[in-house]
Structures are given as C-alpha cells and as structure tokens.
Amino acid sequence: MKAEVNAPAVWLSRFPWPDEDSHKHSRGRLGVVSGRAGHTGAARVAARGGLRxxxxxxxxxxxxxAVAVLGAALEAVMIHPFEDPEDLREAAQPMDAVVxxxxxxxxxxxxxxxxxxxxTGAVLIVDADALSLFAGRSGELFAVLDHDDVLTPHEGEFERLFPGLLLKGREAAAAEAAQRADAVVVLKGARTVIAAPDGRVRVNPNGSPWLATAGTGDVLAGMIGGLAAQRMDSFDAASAAVWMHAEAARAVGPxxxxxxxxxxxxxxxxxxxxG
Known part of the structure; x- marks a missing residue:
C-alpha cells in the first residue's frame, strides 16, 4: 500500500463546478438527520457545510x-419532520446523499x-453516534452499507468499530477498515487518512490544530455529503472536503x-x- 498526499491536484479535475445550465435540482439534494429538540446544533452546522x-x-x-427550534435557526436550509423510520425513508427517498x-x-x-x-439508494455519510452505536457489533453496520457510503470516525470511534486495528498504524488501519466495511473510511486527526475499499489511501497534509473543538467534525460530514450529493465520487468527495475543511480552519485561526x-x-x- 502506498498512500497518496491529499491535495487539490488529485481531485480538482473532478470537482463539481456549476455551469450556465445548472439549477438547484441538478446540483444535488442533501439530507441531514437531526436529533431531538435539544440536540439540533450538530445537524445545523452539518447542513450549512453541505450548503456551502x-x-x-x-x-x-x-x-x-425539533421543527420549531430548527425553524428559528435555519434559512436556506429546508426542514422536513418525520414520525418514524419508514416516514424518514420516504422523506429521504429523493435525496442523493444523507448524513x-x-x-x-x-x-x-x-x-x-x-x-x-x-x-433509499442515497450515499450515506455515517458519523458520530451512528458509529458509536455499533461498538462491539460492527458487522451489523457494515451489512447495511454500500461501497460508496462514507464512515467518518475519530480515533475513539474507530477503535469501537475496529478494536486493536490502530496498532498497525493509521494508514494501514484505515486501509484495512475500508476493505472490511466495503465503504470509504475517513480516519480523522492531525493527519486525516482517507481510504477507499479498493485500496486507495490518501493522507491529508494541511490539518489544523484549530479544528480541535466541538462541532467541526459535523461540518466535515456535511461537506462530504454536499459533494457526494453532487455525484462526486465518494473517495474524491471525502478527500476534497477534508482538505477544504482544513483550509477554512487555517483561514479562521485561533x-x-x-x-x-x-x-x-x-x-x-x-x-x-x-487556480
């Protein structure tokens, strides 16, 4: 396995820029699942990442x-309530990607x-609680994934899904995890590793210490979903989002x-x- 440096040169030619015929429905539809009324912030920042x-x-x-809370906080982002999993499936059916x-x-x-x-057939970006939920039974998670879905664990979540695998080193661990899950894996950290189930691996060089704060991973999940919704290959979408996420952090700073x-x-x- 030889890891590639994650930089615009490796994915920019496939970036989904709009053209003169583009309209909102041709630019991809992203869904973000929110928690209940007291737990909507993560979905809000993820949705804004996808929109941006x-x-x-x-x-x-x-x-x-959660409708009233979200309605007071969101503008260009739409809101759709659901009652149960089947209702959620119907609401998400038109989506190209869902976080x-x-x-x-x-x-x-x-x-x-x-x-x-x-x-639904949507590309799934599985993050945070939807990863930790499967600690000790990761096979049940992998059974519902497609090869274009994306898992976005930090090291703690990764260890819950792949106990002991990090002992092989981050690059080897992410590569093996992607093959086991048959999905793209984004192992977050100072040098985030992006791995595809076909063996491709990229290491991100521009990580920022300013990202070590609550909610930044939610924004990243939304960004990956936003690019995947525009039919960018999931491995490239994850790579581009990770790099841009770090560049945005660098621009903000302390x-x-x-x-x-x-x-x-x-x-x-x-x-x-x-450029």
Whole structure:
C-alpha cells in the first residue's frame, strides 16, 4: 500500500463546478438527520457545510419536536419532520446523499433510522453516534452499507468499530477498515487518512490544530455529503472536503468555533476555482 498526499491536484479535475445550465435540482439534494429538540446544533452546522460546498438543496430531516427550534435557526436550509423510520425513508427517498449520526443519540431509533436510509439508494455519510452505536457489533453496520457510503470516525470511534486495528498504524488501519466495511473510511486527526475499499489511501497534509473543538467534525460530514450529493465520487468527495475543511480552519485561526467554518468556505472555493 502506498498512500497518496491529499491535495487539490488529485481531485480538482473532478470537482463539481456549476455551469450556465445548472439549477438547484441538478446540483444535488442533501439530507441531514437531526436529533431531538435539544440536540439540533450538530445537524445545523452539518447542513450549512453541505450548503456551502454548493449542494443545490439541503434539507434537515427531524423529529417533530425539533421543527420549531430548527425553524428559528435555519434559512436556506429546508426542514422536513418525520414520525418514524419508514416516514424518514420516504422523506429521504429523493435525496442523493444523507448524513446521519451527529447528535442522533445512541438509542435504537438511530439504528432503525440508519437501516431505513440504507434502503433509499442515497450515499450515506455515517458519523458520530451512528458509529458509536455499533461498538462491539460492527458487522451489523457494515451489512447495511454500500461501497460508496462514507464512515467518518475519530480515533475513539474507530477503535469501537475496529478494536486493536490502530496498532498497525493509521494508514494501514484505515486501509484495512475500508476493505472490511466495503465503504470509504475517513480516519480523522492531525493527519486525516482517507481510504477507499479498493485500496486507495490518501493522507491529508494541511490539518489544523484549530479544528480541535466541538462541532467541526459535523461540518466535515456535511461537506462530504454536499459533494457526494453532487455525484462526486465518494473517495474524491471525502478527500476534497477534508482538505477544504482544513483550509477554512487555517483561514479562521485561533478562536475558531465550528460555526465559523461554513462561512470561510466561499473563499476556499474561490481560490480553487481561480487556480
């Protein structure tokens, strides 16, 4: 296995720029599953991350009790309540990609929601609680994934799904994890590793210490989902999102909070477009 350095040169030619005929429905539809009323912040920042990377339509799918909270905090992002997993599946059916996990909760409802989403055909970005929920039974998670789905664990979540694998080193561990899961794996950290199930591995060189704060991983999940919704290959979408996420953090610098990141992405995108 030889890891590649993650930089625009390896994915920029496949970046989904709009053209003169583009409209919101041609630019991809992203869904983000929210937690209940007191746990909506993670979904909000994920949705804004997806919107800022130019997904044409972003919709937060939420329990009924979260509608009022979300409605007071979101503008361009749409809101769609659901009652149960089957209702969620129907709401997510038109989506090209869906993020599930940020502040979703560690109960059976999150597992049932994930299984329902797996029947939609959307690219799934599985993060946070939707990963930790499967500690000690990772095979049940892998059974519902497709090869274009994306898992986004930090090292703690990775260890819960792949006990002991990190002893092989981060690059080898991520590569083996992607093969076991038959999905893209984003092993987050100072040098984030992106691995595809076909054996490709990229190591991100521009990580920022300012990202070590709550919610930044939720923004990254939304960015990956936003690019995947635009039909960018999942491995490239994850690679591009990781690099841009770090560039946005560098632009903010000390004092960064997760809410800052989406608003810095237009500058990062402009530099990529001009380059």
């Amino acid at each position: 990377v130019r997904a044409g339509l972003v919709k937060v799918l939420c329990p009924q009790d 599930i996990g940020p502040a979703a909760g560690l109960g059976r409802a999150t597992e049932d929601n994930l299984q329902a989403l797996a029947r 004092g960064l909070i997760s809410e800052d990141l989406p608003d810095r992405l237009p500058g990062v995108l402009a530099e990529l477009f001009e």
